[in-house]
Amino acid sequence: MSPRPTLVAELAPQPLQHATALPARYYTEASMAALDRRLIFDPGWQLIAHLCQLRQPGDHVVADLAGLPTIAVHGEDGEIRVLHNVCRHRAGPIASCDGLAARSLRCRYHGWTYGLDGVLRSAPEMGQAPDFAVADVRLPQLRVRIWQGMVFACVGEPSMSFDELVQGIDERIGGERGLADYGHHHRVSYDVACNWKVYVDNYLEGYHVPHIHPGLNRLLDYRSYVTETARWYSYQWSPLESGDGLYGDGDALYYWLWPNTMLNILPGRLQTNRVVPVGVDRCRVVFDFYYRRDDSGEARARRDADLAFSDEVQLEDLTICEDVQRGLASGSYVAGRLNPLRENAVHHFQELLRATYRDAWAPDGA
Incomplete structure (x- = not known):
């Protein structure tokens, strides 16, 4: 247009x-x-999941945010993160479905494996690749807000604060x-x-x-x-x-x-x-x-x-x-x-x- x-x-x-x-x-x-x-x-701000789906470390939920594959994961430190569900190697999926108590996040295309914080832990047969440092690779992370037990995320720069988005709702449904x-x-x-x-x-x-x-x-x-x-x-x-x-x-x-x-x-x-x-x-x-x-x-x-x-x-x-x-x-x-x-x-x-x-x-x- x-x-x-x-x-x-x-x-x-x-x-x-x-x-x-x-x-x-x-x-x-x-x-x-x-x-x-x-x-x-x-x-x-887009809804991803409810906290009842992310109760313990390794629990994760996949979601499509208008074309961006994402994964919400309960980290080992207790933090809920929303990460790009796109491997930094050749764009394979980190997770294809929701899951429970995963110890890591493994791309099913070539086996690159990430921690629950999105940092790469291992990349098969990349040990001889010059100037390649596993710890330098990480999945991009989105802004996250948890409200009324629900996990929301924003891909880019928010067009409004999350508090502006829900202003007045708590009083009605509290x-x-x-x-x-x-x-x-x-x-x-x-x-x-x-x-x-x-x-x-x-x-x-x-x-x-x-x-x-x-x-x-x-x-x-x-x-x-x-x-x-x-x-x-x-x-x-x-x-x-x-x-x-x-x-x-x-x-x-x-x-x-x-x-x-x-x-x-x-x-x-x-x-x-x-x-x-x-x-x-x-x-x-x-x-x-x-x-x-x-x-x-x-x-x-x-x-x-x-x-x-x-x-x-x-x-x-x-x-x-x-x-x-x-x-x-x-x-x-x-x-x-x-x-x-x-x-x-x-x-x-x-x-x-x-x-x-x-x-x-x-x-x-x-």
Whole structure:
């Protein structure tokens, strides 16, 4: 893309009451994939894991940060590090999957082995290589913040401090709703034929719930559904009508954190979503489930019911998101008006996108 007059008009700030959606080009043009990684993901704080996955030295979790393979590892010194999961020899993977209690990190391509701190320990048959010092080689390390038991990392220079990102959330979810003391980890991933922003747009509004999610619509009180925005996040809230068989009494609280993290908080359960761009028209949505530590038969039954219900809802979302991507790519779509009552969080997200693209093309505000 180049800064043409049309783009300047498209990226101008829009008041909620008269806002239109972001034009199709930002979801379909091939150049957007690299642009979004450089402007949005590399300077953003991205969720990696929960501490219940990294309890002891050597425990590690792999994650894709918008194209950068990473590995979060519990070091021998107790520190949680997030390292590039790319061997410094010839770019092989240090780890292909999550693991427990590893004593070292070994590239499966040629066997170069790193300590849990990312420093190279051994390189087979490199002893005769001139001027090669094993200890001089180390895996690049990312900035890390641990918050509410969750590990976040930033690839580049952060576009905001982590405290700015989550300002005000602790007050809302503190006390019994705190998220640090969870376990029973379970992961489900979905590959979706849509741009990552299509999936985020869909997540940020309950406007579609009565039309796409019949089961979820029975669970939530749509008339009382509230959506609020902050500087770098938004949240949706609704009373639950689930009965004792699923979540019991309480409410549903859905947080989105710039750029691609979702926290779905229900009584006794935390579900996190990471939306990972794979290409301009593809993304992977990674769901991690965490529950209060309870191995009773009743708790296991609720977890099974939760997983089944979540899969039902996600398949409904994925289907409509792929349909929307086809519509955006069709050449037919002209950006339509947003609903000020129900799509204020979509507007908030798209205004953050507009500001990001606008600042990149015209840093002086011209």
